[in-house]
Amino acid sequence: MHIHRGNIVFTPTRQDFVTLSSGYVVVGDDGTVIECTERLSDRHAHIEVTDHGDRLIIPGFTDAHVHACQLPNVGLQSSMELIEWLHTLTFPQEASLGDPERADAVYGSFVELLLRNGITSSVIMGTIDADTTTILVDKLVEAGLKACVAKVSRDRNTSADAGEDTTHGVAEVRRFIQQTLARSTRVIPAVAPSVSMVCSRELMAALAEQAREFGIPCHLHLSENSTEVDVVLKMYPDCVDFVETYQRAGLMTNSNTVVAHAIHLTDREKQVIRDTGILIAHCPHSNLNLLSGVMKLADYHDAGIRVGLGSDVSAGHTLNMFANIVGAIQSGAMNYLTEHTSRPILAAEAFYCATKAGGSFFGKTGSFEPGYAFDALVVDDSMWLKHRDGKKMPLVQRIEKLIYCGDDRNIEHVYIDGRPLR
């Protein structure tokens, strides 16, 4: 066992921050939290304590939707909408990662950035290339991070080098899944029929079958852009909505599914997502950068839908999860101001998305309740405390300041399953 002492902040519910000033997290030998307490009991008196002083201890972040291969395109927004952006910037970039040397460099930088930004778990799309996506898996395993990685699948309506033959693609997914399962338990494979528009029914059905066979998750794009929704509905005249295009293939049938964006949903679609317990990856910066629309987080939460937070790099421009949390709060404010939602988003609520809600995709991570993995960040915010004239700043204010002003410079240590990675 081991004990960490510091200023502990986490969100067991999306309503409030739980704060323990100079508190203790008792971590078992298996790396999970035994208890979180302000006063250590006698039976723990003999256990070694790492004292983090006045630093904050917060849960590691989960990035619920990110394209590792697009890292070199980060910040190239160019004011394009989705479909133009895909063909001009994104597909060519993805295709270039088929080169193992290039994949090694880009994925190396990507994994380094995850660690530096305290993203202890992430739901990642690679490219259609199984071998170079396996390079990404290896780098994640080596770093000790948790992740769910998919070789992406596409077999139509895309540039020649961004798509693949259906049968070959399905076989490659199987090979990728088997390779990844053999490598590690922290990095799990997923199937990822990218989006209905670029996948045949045959491909989607085969991938749904593999997800069932191996008991692995499914990672999809859903209703990001109105034009895209129109195109999909024209391509699938027998489906009443976007979700049904997946349902008919046997996808979106269980909670081990993450759908990115989900901006333009019908009531039926929201109900399917809520009833199935599917995780939505809300990507606020991407929503705005690609002029897609702004997902209504408050409404979805109030309807009982499970929502994590995704950077969606490179449509989103940052792996700084503090900035992604601010994006969720600010786009929630915008929805509130334009009267689409009944209430704004509070800091604790957006923090909950980036930790416990997104983390639920990996089991128990993103909180410090008993039984949760000690996937944690030790954060130094001392630079902001110097004008306090010796007065203590309440922890709720410190976490809020961290969210609005923090970046990788504040993250001093990263723990996964109780072990320090950094």
Place this chain on the structure above:
Amino acid sequence: MHIHRGNIVFTPTRQDFVTLSSGYVVVGDDGTVIECTERLSDRHAHIEVTDHGDRLIIPGFTDAHVHACQLPNVGLQSSMELIEWLHTLTFPQEASLGDPERADAVYGSFVELLLRNGITSSVIMGTIDADTTTILVDKLVEAGLKACVAKVSRDRNTSADAGEDTTHGVAEVRRFIQQTLARSTRVIPAVAPSVSMVCSRELMAALAEQAREFGIPCHLHLSENSTEVDVVLKMYPDCVDFVETYQRAGLMTNSNTVVAHAIHLTDREKQVIRDTGILIAHCPHSNLNLLSGVMKLADYHDAGIRVGLGSDVSAGHTLNMFANIVGAIQSGAMNYLTEHTSRPILAAEAFYCATKAGGSFFGKTGSFEPGYAFDALVVDDSMWLKHRDGKKMPLVQRIEKLIYCGDDRNIEHVYIDGRPLR
């Protein structure tokens, strides 16, 4: 004379970036730009060249609205709306800066942050206290930055320690103006009747008179929040709108005026602002953080209104002007998506606000056209170029990436009037 060589990017108009790859800026002995060119003419062959290699050279930023005294509150958004936020967090913070020792510490940090973030010019509100606001002036003068600083004025509807007696207040403004004019030409004083809600007509008229007498600018808040607008209109039943409350006092009569926020304007108000040539300080992060509404930048631009960009620290949470530019682009996207405006905001347009438009308040700064002060930043973006496989990235993409991903770490050198400050 002196020459700077590097990758030059600036926005003479709000339509486009002008880029000069490995270009030259020829700077005269008075610190102003003589020419910006891709090929050096023979008559400049003998002049010393500082070669900034592959770095970018961009204009220094203007923060068109910022409260220096509120620095310790940065990031404490707390999801409050304006009036509650003023009374809970802001007025007490301002009052505490009456202590010279505290003012010295806070203003010292503030000026350091301006420099680190490349804010070569700023339009600053201090507090009601003339003496400690003069400490701020001294620190700006010492650092060599350009600024317009006001002792704030308030004489009603505020907490006891955030307001002052009218006659005393007016005398203190005069003293502050005279002290500041004696100190430097780079730091100029302004009058700042904070906002109609907390100022008597008598106070506003006296301040308007002083602005005329000394030929100095006026810095005001305008139409930030709907509740505030309602309160103001009740207090001034003889005025048709918020702007008229200022006009009747002899304020908002000339272009040497900056009004912060200006979110909820009537057509008459917009016309007054356009016809007078007044500068609006658009504060996108503040708009969203305080749930005030989102100013319609595209519409204002299309109507011919002059708009700079303000951090509005601490209602806005960052002095990183790249992040404020992204805030303007993203809140422009929100306005576009919710159909309040006809078009989104492009990166060049928001960059123009943060440089040339805001800079126009200080004369000629924020561009590299002939006659403009060489107020410039040398920027290192090499960390983002490593995955290019030797291919050059076009300068328009590099500036865009810098805007979306940049922070103080990228700003290597800061020049004002041709001289390096950092």
